[in-house]
Amino acid sequence: MKTRIEEIRRNDLIRAAYQVFLEHGVNGMTVARIGERVGMSHGIVNYYFKNKDDLMQAVMRHAFRQISDDAVARLKAARTPRERVDAIVRANFLEGVFCQETAAAWLSFYGHAPQVPEFARLQMAYYGRLHSDLTHALKQMVAADQAEKIATGVSVLIDGMWVRRAMISSQASVEEMIAFIEEYVDDHTSATATAATAKKPRRRLNGAPHPTRSR
Numbered sequence: 001m002k003t004r005i006e007e008i009r010r011n012d013l014i015r016a017a018y019q020v021f022l023e024h025g026v027n028g029m030t031v032a033r034i035g036e037r038v039g040m041s042h043g044i045v046n047y048y049f050k051n052k053d054d055l056m057q058a059v060m061r062h063a064f065r066q067i068s069d070d071a072v073a074r075l076k077a078a079r080t081p082r083e084r085v086d087a088i089v090r091a092n093f094l095e096g097v098f099c100q101e102t103a104a105a106w107l108s109f110y111g112h113a114p115q116v117p118e119f120a121r122l123q124m125a126y127y128g129r130l131h132s133d134l135t136h137a138l139k140q141m142v143a144a145d146q147a148e149k150i151a152t153g154v155s156v157l158i159d160g161m162w163v164r165r166a167m168i169s170s171q172a173s174v175e176e177m178i179a180f181i182e183e184y185v186d187d188h189t190s191a192t193a194t195a196a197t198a199k200k201p202r203r204r205l206n207g208a209p210h211p212t213r214s215r
Helices: 004-024 031-038 042-048 052-077 081-091 100-115 117-138 144-166 174-199
Strands: none
Touching: 004 031, 004 042, 004 052, 004 100, 031 042, 052 081, 052 100, 052 117, 081 117, 081 144, 081 174, 100 117, 100 144, 117 144, 144 174
16 A cells, blocks of 8 residues: 555656656656656665656656646636637646647657557547547537537647647747637537528518418
């Protein structure tokens, strides 16, 4: 059974490893760098994590938890379905995290995911949660099938913005990237609502014959 001290040390190692990951990516996340940052020996790091993949899984859970915690806080403040969509989107662009170095580090993780089953499971769990949260909010605005499509589009755009941030040539600000996704949501929800309205039969005045009914 883990003691309180062991839990503290393990969490310290995870936070240190996360910072090393952000600075150096998956390949540069060495035990030596992690131990140096947190002031622990190579042996202590290996005591808490059996190998690099085990440590990387803990780091990814830590990273995904940051996004999830921020999303929960924002969702509590949201008052409408549209505000909930906005909360979910903004949680994926955390201040101080959405930068070129961090984006490059995440791309290195995505590159390793297909080679490590547990990495792939973590990635798919994150995508599943993102899609579920978006769809839940969007279903209160549009039909279920349209909500699924829009949620998928938002998820793809979020990924695209992170890839773009990793590029040196990317000069777009965080707000510009978020605004682009928000515009996508507004365009597709309003277009869906307009199409649904157009399909509704015309309302007749009391006693007036239907305009398309033959006499």
